[in-house]
Amino acid sequence: MIGYKLKENKLLNTKQLDDFNQQGYLVIEDFISLTQRQALMTRAEQLIEAFEPPTKRSVFTTDEQERTSDDYFLSSGNQTRFFFEQKAIDEDGNFTVAKQQSINKIGHAQHALDPVYKATVSALDFNHIGQQLGLKKPRAVQSMHIFKQPGIGGEVGLHQDSTFLYTQPKSCIGFWMALEDATVDNGCLQAMAGGHTIPLKQRFKRAASGGTEFETLDSSPWPEQPLTKLEVPAGTLIILHGQLPHYSAANTSNRSRQAFTLHLVDQACDYPDDNWLMVGDESLA
8 A cells, every 4th residue: 555645735646646546545644734633633522522412322333224214313414413333332222331432423514513623624625636536616515523432433334435425427535534543453444446446336315205215226246356454644644436445344452543534526516305415505615
């Protein structure tokens, strides 16, 4: 795995663009500063401290179909929402760990709702990077602060981001920033290099009858090829093509693996009304 650095003007060079187009991902070291990382992690601690868990606690799993009637989940495009690790809640709905260690992620629009996240996203100028990767009018539609808690941080199955952030034509690009070191032990990203050329397998959308559903777009199996383990130090940015299959294993270590993710789509493309995530007209232009 080659880790690049980005020029101060945020310009990708020809080699970086070629690697992204060939692999479906690009690793850029020293992208988000220590000061910026600390600001996001401190803000997350403040939000969790002030958060009063509801009686019905929304657990994050890789099977989003479990959320078919979860209004808490479906309204996360315009309100700050907290989602729990599956192992943090017992069968009776009680915490198995302290509240601060129970959170899987905060989402799904911190870039638009919270001033600390909003300032960081603005300073990092994803608009400029997105345009170099082919987005005519970048639009931020989703962001998440992911914790991957020690010992209980769950597996995230093989998936393509365009399944959940669908446009016509497809335009999703993911920006995954390591706030802490990401290793095999604590569940680093693993990517299917070149897999962005395969068809989009599914689309996750709102069902006409209420709730959500997966629509099958391509029923062929995933290619049988090993995944590249993207072990990266804190501060690294991993850019992910929306059709790139990627995965992360459970965190079996005693260290968290915090990350902040932002997803852009092209506002020049159609964002269907039945997408599960309803967002405001947020753009980085």
